Amino acid sequence: MVEAAVDRRLVQELARTGGELPAQFVQKEENRPIGSSPRASGVPIVDIRRLFESDEEALRLKSGLQTWGLCQLVSDELSINFLDEVRSVAKKFFYLPKEEKLKYGNLTDNGEFKLEGYGNDIVVTKDQVRDWNDRLYLLVEPECARSLELWPDNPSSFRNLLHEFSTKTRKIADNVLKAIARVLELEENYFTDQIGEDSAAFVRFTYYPASPRSDAVIGMKPHTDGSAMTLLLLDKDVDGLQVLKDGEWYAVPTVPHALLLNLGDQMEIMSNGILKSPMHRVVTNSQERISVVMFYSVNDEKYIEPANNLVDEERPRLYKKVLIKSYLNELFENFAKGKRAIDFAKV
Numbered sequence: 001m002v003e004a005a006v007d008r009r010l011v012q013e014l015a016r017t018g019g020e021l022p023a024q025f026v027q028k029e030e031n032r033p034i035g036s037s038p039r040a041s042g043v044p045i046v047d048i049r050r051l052f053e054s055d056e057e058a059l060r061l062k063s064g065l066q067t068w069g070l071c072q073l074v075s076d077e078l079s080i081n082f083l084d085e086v087r088s089v090a091k092k093f094f095y096l097p098k099e100e101k102l103k104y105g106n107l108t109d110n111g112e113f114k115l116e117g118y119g120n121d122i123v124v125t126k127d128q129v130r131d132w133n134d135r136l137y138l139l140v141e142p143e144c145a146r147s148l149e150l151w152p153d154n155p156s157s158f159r160n161l162l163h164e165f166s167t168k169t170r171k172i173a174d175n176v177l178k179a180i181a182r183v184l185e186l187e188e189n190y191f192t193d194q195i196g197e198d199s200a201a202f203v204r205f206t207y208y209p210a211s212p213r214s215d216a217v218i219g220m221k222p223h224t225d226g227s228a229m230t231l232l233l234l235d236k237d238v239d240g241l242q243v244l245k246d247g248e249w250y251a252v253p254t255v256p257h258a259l260l261l262n263l264g265d266q267m268e269i270m271s272n273g274i275l276k277s278p279m280h281r282v283v284t285n286s287q288e289r290i291s292v293v294m295f296y297s298v299n300d301e302k303y304i305e306p307a308n309n310l311v312d313e314e315r316p317r318l319y320k321k322v323l324i325k326s327y328l329n330e331l332f333e334n335f336a337k338g339k340r341a342i343d344f345a346k347v
């Protein structure tokens, strides 16, 4: 991949020092977020425990994932205190001095982007409009593949909390994947067999600084997730996530004690399009915002395709068989350019 010479200053630094907004963040007129968006108030809140006791709860999950590609998940595992601790440790990390955070930086000594670490997202073209955020991206599973040297040991509780958070979210992911298989009338382990602990799971901590021009910049450009599923811990105080439904952007409200489930492309493919991987974006605000997001994916070396039982005459096959590794490569290239990778998997 050829990388153009671009300004890679951290967005947090740009926001802190003020001054004129660099041109590389200014969105073209047609991509700017305009006006206020209605709230996505129809996104269901689902209790994980009840998913296996009540058909009604499972159907609400299904309807959320068909209509919005989203669902708010609450669980005994997730006390509000614990979730607030994770929110707080994320904030403490981003509040550290730049030099401290750059110990975990995502550039090699030659200035090339690494997948993991702290910094900007990959920039592939010189005229790419950049997102108004910095992030820390880490592999959390399989546990033996963690690059612990990139896991912050400041704040001192960071590593333990991240380990605990990812253990809890893994349980939730497994339960939800079983419930989804069930409502699609597939074998209960259909998805968990593919998206197990030996597959890659990543966490992304994203810091969106307060923005001087929320009319002209985007926190995260419109995209779908290339994962199978994504679990998001949203900022409790500041909204910003929006989802596209029937051509209109809706603001997704935070439910403080819930994780937001956002379905990814891999599940759209495996469900033969019955479930949606929603297009979403983040708009900025006059207040800073932080999210902590877990991405679950099918193992890199595996192929996925629509489940046989979900393909018939009425619902012809929508997607080809794809190798996850190639799919994710496609996705990273296309995300930077603002294109959808799933279009390449269409029959």
Ligand SMILES: O=C(O)CCC(=O)C(=O)O
Binding pocket: 204, 206, 220, 225, 232, 234, 240, 241, 280, 282, 290, 291, 293
């Ligand atoms: O920050 C958010 O609310 C959304 C982040 C997101 O969509 C992502 O990391 O893929």
Ligand SMILES: [Fe+2]
Binding pocket: 223, 224, 225, 280
């Ligand atoms: Fe996303």
